[in-house]
Amino acid sequence: MRRSDVPVQVGDVLDVEVAALGDGPDALAKTEGYVVLFPGALPGEQVRIEITSAARKFGRARLLEVLDPSPDRTKARCRHFLDCGGCHYQHIAYQAQLRTKADKLQKALDYALGDRAPEVADMLAPADPWERRHKIVLHLTDLRGRLEGCFHRTRSLDLVSITECPTSDPDGLDLAFAAVEELRQLGARAWLGDRPGGVLRTVLVRQSAGTGQSHVVLVTTSKGVAGLQQVAKAIHDRGATTVAWNQNDGPAAQLLGPRTQVLVGPHRIEELLAGTTFCIAPDAFFQTSPAGALLLQQEVLRVLQPGRGDVIADLYCGGGLFALPLAALVHHVVGVEQGLAAVHDARQGALRNGRSNVQFVHGSVHRHLPVFGKELAAPTKVVLDPPRDGCGADIARGIARLRPQRIAYVSCDGQALGRDLAAFAQHGYRCERVVPIDMFPHTCHIEAIAGLQPA
Numbered sequence: 001m002r003r004s005d006v007p008v009q010v011g012d013v014l015d016v017e018v019a020a021l022g023d024g025p026d027a028l029a030k031t032e033g034y035v036v037l038f039p040g041a042l043p044g045e046q047v048r049i050e051i052t053s054a055a056r057k058f059g060r061a062r063l064l065e066v067l068d069p070s071p072d073r074t075k076a077r078c079r080h081f082l083d084c085g086g087c088h089y090q091h092i093a094y095q096a097q098l099r100t101k102a103d104k105l106q107k108a109l110d111y112a113l114g115d116r117a118p119e120v121a122d123m124l125a126p127a128d129p130w131e132r133r134h135k136i137v138l139h140l141t142d143l144r145g146r147l148e149g150c151f152h153r154t155r156s157l158d159l160v161s162i163t164e165c166p167t168s169d170p171d172g173l174d175l176a177f178a179a180v181e182e183l184r185q186l187g188a189r190a191w192l193g194d195r196p197g198g199v200l201r202t203v204l205v206r207q208s209a210g211t212g213q214s215h216v217v218l219v220t221t222s223k224g225v226a227g228l229q230q231v232a233k234a235i236h237d238r239g240a241t242t243v244a245w246n247q248n249d250g251p252a253a254q255l256l257g258p259r260t261q262v263l264v265g266p267h268r269i270e271e272l273l274a275g276t277t278f279c280i281a282p283d284a285f286f287q288t289s290p291a292g293a294l295l296l297q298q299e300v301l302r303v304l305q306p307g308r309g310d311v312i313a314d315l316y317c318g319g320g321l322f323a324l325p326l327a328a329l330v331h332h333v334v335g336v337e338q339g340l341a342a343v344h345d346a347r348q349g350a351l352r353n354g355r356s357n358v359q360f361v362h363g364s365v366h367r368h369l370p371v372f373g374k375e376l377a378a379p380t381k382v383v384l385d386p387p388r389d390g391c392g393a394d395i396a397r398g399i400a401r402l403r404p405q406r407i408a409y410v411s412c413d414g415q416a417l418g419r420d421l422a423a424f425a426q427h428g429y430r431c432e433r434v435v436p437i438d439m440f441p442h443t444c445h446i447e448a449i450a451g452l453q454p455a
Helices: 094-115 170-184 230-237 290-305 323-327 340-353 365-371 391-401 414-425
Strands: 013-019 028-030 034-040 046-054 060-069 137-144 144-151 160-161 200-207 213-221 242-247 259-264 267-273 276-280 311-315 330-335 359-362 379-386 408-409 429-437 448-455
Touching: 013 060, 028 046, 028 200, 034 046, 094 170, 094 414, 094 429, 137 170, 144 170, 160 359, 170 200, 170 213, 170 230, 213 230, 213 414, 230 259, 259 330, 267 290, 276 323, 290 323, 290 379, 290 408, 290 429, 290 448, 311 323, 323 340, 323 359, 330 340, 330 365, 365 391, 379 391, 391 414, 408 414, 414 429, 414 448
Parallel strands: 034 060, 213 242, 311 330, 311 379, 330 359, 379 408
Antiparallel strands: 013 028, 013 046, 028 034, 046 060, 137 144, 137 200, 144 160, 200 213, 242 259, 267 276, 408 448, 429 448
């Protein structure tokens, strides 16, 4: 029975024109003013869809046929596209992807800041948008009695078995598949929530672009499994620099648990970017794309224009992605980071690069910001790379009180960036230009760097 307040019902087949791209892989169309979302289409296309759900505010559909394709449409390279949730835009020509994402960021800033919105520059992007992801995560499941490596489906914790991923580094992907193959020898079952007896959860691989080193993390429940040490040695023999075991009893959405033990190899691998070596522990964060990380570094340096007399505060510094190269150019750097594993990596990186003029402190930015100029050196310039939700008004006010000459703000969410730029504006800092960077080609995700100066 059709609901009186909704003009469609499940099973309806409609011909519609795509109005815009929504979040993730979804396109957006309207019928009688009612919004319908479905993946795989582009703005301006005439398409045929079938309604799959019809809630009060919006419906969902599946794409049946593209009746009039966009000139920006291209053939997706991966056989799993739109089956797995790893990519959103493989059906869009790459230059059109970049325009789409820059336009999306500009709209978010215009909405937040109105006439004061900064200009969004052309997006910086890798020359080749394929094979950029050097962190690969295969979730494990049993299919017809065989252990398989999987990605999540879009907006779901359901798993889809994969045989290829052209966006991932091929050496890293091969190593991940090899790890799954070795784990099959154990005869153990995959963990599937509350299913009794399952222990194997995930294989995580990080492949260094600059050194060729790699680590593999085997994630199981805390029960573990007999023979894991032998499997680790076999994976090491197949090319992994380090193999570690992580114990995770958390929910399906939790990637790693609190305990990680190295089984074979050194505790950290090394990544090399533009002459700086970074040390990365198995359970610590580092950017998924080394090529994208290098673009971030270069743009931060351009914004800050570091000089020999500068003192830099690097807030939310992680493993030292910005602090370590900056230390080679300035008088002193202070990095602040909440994650203890990342702090240890950053300190090891300072030793590895011979940087004695960089200090890494463990704790929240909120806690440490008030002691800059007292217990910590007063900064002349600031770089901050907060979580997706942004830094917030209190942190913006605290940074502004330090009166840095320049601020480089790294953001992965346009709406949060707009809110925080508005907060900085209230305290006398203007932003005239934002540079987006394509860290994740073929997805809707946007990284951006905003340069701020006193008004």
